[in-house]
Amino acid sequence: MRRNTFYIILGLVILFEVGVFWWAVETHNALLMQLAFLLGVVVIYLARGRVEEIIEDERTGLITQKASLRTLQVFWVVFFAVNLGVAVIGLGPPGFPRRPPQPPATDTLLPFHMLGQFAIIQLVLLGLMILLYVGFRIFYARKFGEWDSDEEQS
């Protein structure tokens, strides 16, 4: 399989996932979305293994390794700092910070109707993590000559 064919399959899988997400929200079927996502990951993994051109070697491995490590370090520190602040507020004395009267506390830590918002916040954070990774990947790819050109390049 050529590399471009792989990218076409990747695009089709993304379209499929968006469609299934819409359908799953309409039908209120969480399992459908989760299974579709896992299926998409498997399809992409299998398709990637069939690309005949060499797209990975020790240099790309090094770029991936460095970008992943930096992403994990930065994301962990920022994520921990944000949640540390929220934990301090949550565990602090009542009335600080000042806020409007709250409804009586429920038994659960997070009301069920807020789970969707909680999930969206997490999805946004995971999206930001990907952006961070892409940024680091571009940095290290440039450092290790990914976009250098010479007289052989057409």
Add this chain to the structure above:
Amino acid sequence: MKNKVKVFRAMHDLTQEQLADKLGVTRQTILAIEKGKYDPSLDLAFRIARHFTVSIEEVFLWEEPPKSP
């Protein structure tokens, strides 16, 4: 680390793409090595030298980094 990959490649009349295919790496990796942007692993360095049937010291030259004052 300096290297003479480009010289040996020219002597053997190989393009970057051809050398990359023979060594199982991407063309960009060969280009990055030639430009000194990437130092190959020992394994790849030996494979490059063996491909040109020379010793590794003939292709790669290690230089001590300048000492900071």
